[in-house]
Amino acid sequence: MLQTYYENNDKFLIAVDCIIFGFQDKELNVLLTRRPVEPLKNEWSLMGGFMENGESLDQAAEKILFRYTSHKDIYMEQVGAYGDVDRDSGGRVVSVAYYALVNAENFNTSRAKKYDAKWLSVSKLPKLVFDHNKMVEDAIKLLQYKASNQPIVFKFFDEKFTLTELQDLYEAIYQMQLDKRNFRKKLSNMNLLDKLDEKDKVNSRRGAYYYTFNKERYEKFIEEGNRFSL
Amino acid sequence: MLQTYYENNDKFLIAVDCIIFGFQDKELNVLLTRRPVEPLKNEWSLMGGFMENGESLDQAAEKILFRYTSHKDIYMEQVGAYGDVDRDSGGRVVSVAYYALVNAENFNTSRAKKYDAKWLSVSKLPKLVFDHNKMVEDAIKLLQYKASNQPIVFKFFDEKFTLTELQDLYEAIYQMQLDKRNFRKKLSNMNLLDKLDEKDKVNSRRGAYYYTFNKERYEKFIEEGNRFSL
DNA sequence: GCAAAAGTGTTGTACTTACACCCATGG
């Protein structure tokens, strides 16, 4: 009786598509691939795949990310579900989009290369298959919102970063210029970064100090009723 | 071959659950029902149902809303997809939550009564089935965000409203008190409301002027680079 | 005439914006 009620209904393929954001060359990039199967084989596409019985949506997203990049424990966040009847010309598929934030430089693209994966700037995206352009747009809006009031951008770096890099990253995400002194003032007011003794000497002769994000200090900061804002 | 690739994958039941928000007695309410089927029959639940083959997610959401309330053309927005393996004790179901904004007063609950539907304040919600409490929480957060920077709250009213009602509504959504003069100052600065000659004489002897939201003015306002903010 | 809600301005504070020069270093 119970089974009857549930099982009498239509079932659907559920796909997960990943918008993998990386920061490189002062630009926000998305890791795109040539679609490996028909229809629209070889067209630019997000990395996607089908959800399987034993896994949650979140687990399916991690699986897809791992399949294409061999990376685990990556920060991911759901963007939303896309369910138009004709969104996928290959069949009826409901897709759930997730974005992931990774360090593009240290990112192992050897495996991704097998799939013709490339980092492409969000400001010059090609036409992607199906509704994937819409997914990227929605993901960017969500990322802009989250980045403005939560310290998620640090996931783009391997621990340490210079203030200039951090500002370049925010400019790439917001797609606007920021004032250097005002940006640094906000940062130093929140007092959430630790200055290292080490300098990055690659980008300038003088060298720029590296900083790290202090998670403990951030937790206290929030407990005390403050709000992260950049 | 194409069909093979798609069809070899697992298929899932997809449900849509509706968080129907209404404004009544100076509180933000959700229309809840007693779950009509096993498992957890008669427990408090959101209004939900299964998606069918021929319809999009959005259409399925409209269908569910219509089924329980006989209303069409209601403002709805997707909250997100919920896909934990064991979220529904009756079987493997991925659910997509939507919220809807309605005028609770003029709302036809005769049909809803058939389902034991009741308006319950979001501040004193009972335990709902499955992950429905989480869905409501997420919906409230999204509503708070949207209400702060988009003129969606007017969907709670049938056209006209008093400024006091509008403020009460924002206080219910934000779950905090607002300053009357500051609130009205912001409103009059944006200049998006039209004052009617008519007064509401129910809530006070003096009477409060009714206002309407001017959509054309809002569109110009946005074109000119302004931002809605309340 | 009084209770109950409607309506109305000002001031101090905090935040945001705009803006320009010196510093350190490698080549």
Next chain:
DNA sequence: CCATGGGTGTAAGTACAACACTTTTGC
């Protein structure tokens, strides 16, 4: 010695928060 990016403070303007009294009218 010079080119390049790193680093720093101040002043003006804007937005936000706090605050209390008068008005209207049905009973």
